[in-house]
Amino acid sequence: MITVELRKMFRRPRTWATIAVLNALPVLVAVLLVVTDLAPRPGEGPPFLSAVLRNGSLYPLAALAIVLPLFLPIAVAVISGDAVAGEAQAGTLRYLLARPVGRTRLLVAKLVAVLAFVVVTVVVVAAVGYLVGTTLFDAQPIGGTSVSGTSLTSEQITGRTVLAIGYVAVSMLGVAAFGLFFSTMTDSPLAATMGALAVLVTSSLLFTLDAASPIAPYLPTRYWLAFVDLFRDPIQWRDLTRGLALQGVYVGVLLAAAWANFTTKDVTS
Amino acid sequence: MxxxxxxxxxxxxxxxxxxxxxxxxxxxxxxxxxxxxxxxxxxxxxxxxxxxxxxxxxxxxxxxxxxxxxxxxxxxxxxxxxxxxxxxxxxxxxxxxxxxxxxxxxxxxxxxxxxxxxxxxxxxxxxxxxxxxxxxxxxxxxxxxxxxxxxxxxxxxxxxxxxxxxxxxxxxxxxxxxxxxxxxxxxxxxxxxxxxxxxxxxxxxxxxxxxxxxxxxxxxxTLVAPTGSTVVHSPAPDRVRALLDGRVTAVEGDRLVVRGEDPAEVNALLVGAGIPVTGLALDRPTLEQVVLAAAGTSPDRVEVPR
CATH class of the missing domain: 3.40.50.300 (P-loop containing nucleotide triphosphate hydrolases)
Incomplete structure (x- = not known):
């Protein structure tokens, strides 16, 4: 069933179109930077962007930081919101369940497919970022600069980039869990996607509000940009571990709710 | 089974x-x-x-x-x-x-x-x-x-x-x-x-x-089994009615429903009296009649509750 879901997802032109659109923005930003040679000053704009003119091998991280606040969560919300509700809207859900495919199995397969999408997307964004970064900017093959100002070896950069990709993927898993949960509640993929996005917008908005500071540590988007901490010297693990734990709780609770809802609901689509 | x-x-x-x-x-x-x-x-x-x-x-x-x-x-x-x-x-x-x-x-x-x-x-x-x-x-x-x-x-x-x-x-x-x-x-x-x-x-x-x-x-x-009556078509329904008085249960133009489950017997009676017969058959309900009789009006109809 998992192979079937993966095949369905990656044979869909829409999946690749989404990934292509996601890569367009970082590429555009890179081209603009090269043409104008105007990098944002350190501390302004998306993280890492100020450093890429000096070291292009940091561009995968800049690319992730560019798509992370908006584009990436939208893409993940679209795909995960479509997971069950899309089948319901197309009418294929009833045929799958009458095949029969167990409801739990179907949900797990959908989750794995969404997870695969998240990983593939993040890796592709990082890879395209690397290509763009090393061709358009001066790449310093040996070492680089940490956010704290000290030097990092290229092995350290590679290792930490891999960790950063993993961390971003886990953050997106939280979005996917919201999307999948809403997807089991409605027969409209659009409604499920909007539901997941509404949660994220609310979370980002509350995060900027001082009055909401008591609940800020529990907002799903709170620790998203903590992957920057991987490039401090030494690595600051505090926000990273909190981010992972928070996403873990969200994913666990939402998936349990999605499962409870989906396995007991009447399929009338 | x-x-x-x-x-x-x-x-x-x-x-x-x-x-x-x-x-x-x-x-x-x-x-x-x-x-x-x-x-x-x-x-x-x-x-x-x-x-x-x-x-x-x-x-x-x-x-x-x-x-x-x-x-x-x-x-x-x-x-x-x-x-x-x-x-x-x-x-x-x-x-x-x-x-x-x-x-x-x-x-x-x-x-x-x-x-x-x-x-x-x-x-x-x-x-x-x-x-x-x-x-x-x-x-x-x-x-x-x-x-x-x-x-x-x-x-x-x-x-x-x-x-x-x-x-x-x-x-x-x-x-x-x-x-x-x-x-x-x-x-x-x-x-x-x-x-x-x-x-x-x-x-x-x-x-x-x-x-x-x-x-x-x-x-x-079973549903469309003969009802025990015979359907007679005759251009002279009034004469049929006069001859088989009491056995005719329905008249509809030239179509009469006659009690009796043997068309041959009904036919013999009519022909014996010189009444022309153009059609003769066992009376069977159609499936449609059976279904309509069992089910009520269409649930698509929404009438004002009284």
Whole structure:
């Protein structure tokens, strides 16, 4: 069933179109930077962007930081919101369940497919970022600069980039869990996607509000940009571990709710 | 003979509305069972409960000897279903759709998958549809594809909801032949429809659903059995009436209904009296009359409550 879901997802032109659109923005930003040679000053704009003119091998991280606040969560919300509700809207859900495919199995397969999408997307964004970064900017093959100002070896950069990709993927898993949960509640993929996005917008908005500071540590988007901490010297693990734990709780609770809802609901689509 | 589908006191309530209100279906092995009911009478909800898609409020469903929905994993692979119209992934070809559907359930070895898919496509007459994506299919072709999906695993029981929807007359008769052929091969067919003619041509047993209740369930030959009267057509109805006074129960133009289950005897009487007879037959109700008598008005009608 998992192979079937993966095949369905990656044979869909829409999946690749989404990934292509996601890569367009970082590429555009890179081209603009090269043409104008105007990098944002350190501390302004998306993280890492100020450093890429000096070291292009940091561009995968800049690319992730560019798509992370908006584009990436939208893409993940679209795909995960479509997971069950899309089948319901197309009418294929009833045929799958009458095949029969167990409801739990179907949900797990959908989750794995969404997870695969998240990983593939993040890796592709990082890879395209690397290509763009090393061709358009001066790449310093040996070492680089940490956010704290000290030097990092290229092995350290590679290792930490891999960790950063993993961390971003886990953050997106939280979005996917919201999307999948809403997807089991409605027969409209659009409604499920909007539901997941509404949660994220609310979370980002509350995060900027001082009055909401008591609940800020529990907002799903709170620790998203903590992957920057991987490039401090030494690595600051505090926000990273909190981010992972928070996403873990969200994913666990939402998936349990999605499962409870989906396995007991009447399929009338 | 063993029961293929049997329900006891099946109820589905949506809020205060009882969509299905205590029905006891009984479909035996080898039946072609026609499940008749107007739109909105609860047919689809019942079909969905049979297949475990909708969970009953109360009552039991037994499918091929297993309690649904728990036994679904065991019995559903032996059931082929077409539920409320076909559905497929529009951007893929019909063949690819069937391959995905086949790969979704358990128990379909991939070695023989292509053979199974090709056989099902040939059966419904889509063998030559090629790589065209389903979104370019006509309604009739989609219906055939849905049927192919139902036939994929050579099921013992076919549960079909409006299988001839969207087909042209040739297509309908082709599908009817296919279903009768499968039936001769031992497949039990449960056909849900609101088309009386379709059910009459195909089925040997019917159940009639009216506003969630099963108001009738019997063999068609029993339902349309002679009523014990004879229908006489005569250009001189008044003379017939005068001769057979007391036995004539209805007159309608030149058509008279005469009590007595032997047309020959009635004929002899009339001819003996020199009354011309242009038609003579046993009085049988049509299936339509039986169904209309059992079911009330169409649930589509919404009248002002008084």
């Amino acid at each position: 063993s029961a293929v589908i049997s329900t006891r006191g099946l109820v589905k309530r949506y809020g205060r509305v009882r969509a299905v209100d205590g029905i006891d279906l009984d479909v035996q092995q080898g039946d072609v069972y026609g499940f008749l009911g107007a739109n909105g009478s609860g047919k689809t909800t019942t079909v969905r409960m049979l297949l475990g898609l909708v969970l009953p409020t109360s009552g039991e469903v037994e499918l091929l000897g297993g309690r649904m929905p728990r036994a679904g994993r065991r019995v559903l692979p032996r059931v082929g279903a077409l539920i409320e119209g076909p559905a497929s992934y529009g951007h893929l070809s019909g063949r690819e759709n069937l391959r995905l559907l086949d790969a979704s359930g358990r128990g379909g070895p991939w070695r023989t998958r292509s053979a199974r898919v090709d056989a099902a496509l040939d059966q419904v007459g889509l063998g030559g549809a090629g790589r065209k994506p389903v979104k370019a299919y006509s309604l009739g072709m989609r219906q055939r594809l849905g049927l192919a999906g139902a036939l994929l695993r050579r099921p013992e029981l076919l549960v079909l909801d409006e299988p001839t929807n969207g087909l042209d007359p040739q297509g309908i008769s082709e599908i009817r032949e296919l279903l009768l052929d499968l039936h001769r091969g031992g497949t039990t067919i449960f056909l849900s429809s609101h088309l009386l003619a379709e059910v009459e041509q195909l089925c040997d047993r019917v159940g009639v659903l009216d506003r969630g209740r099963l108001v009738l369930q019997d063999r068609i030959p």
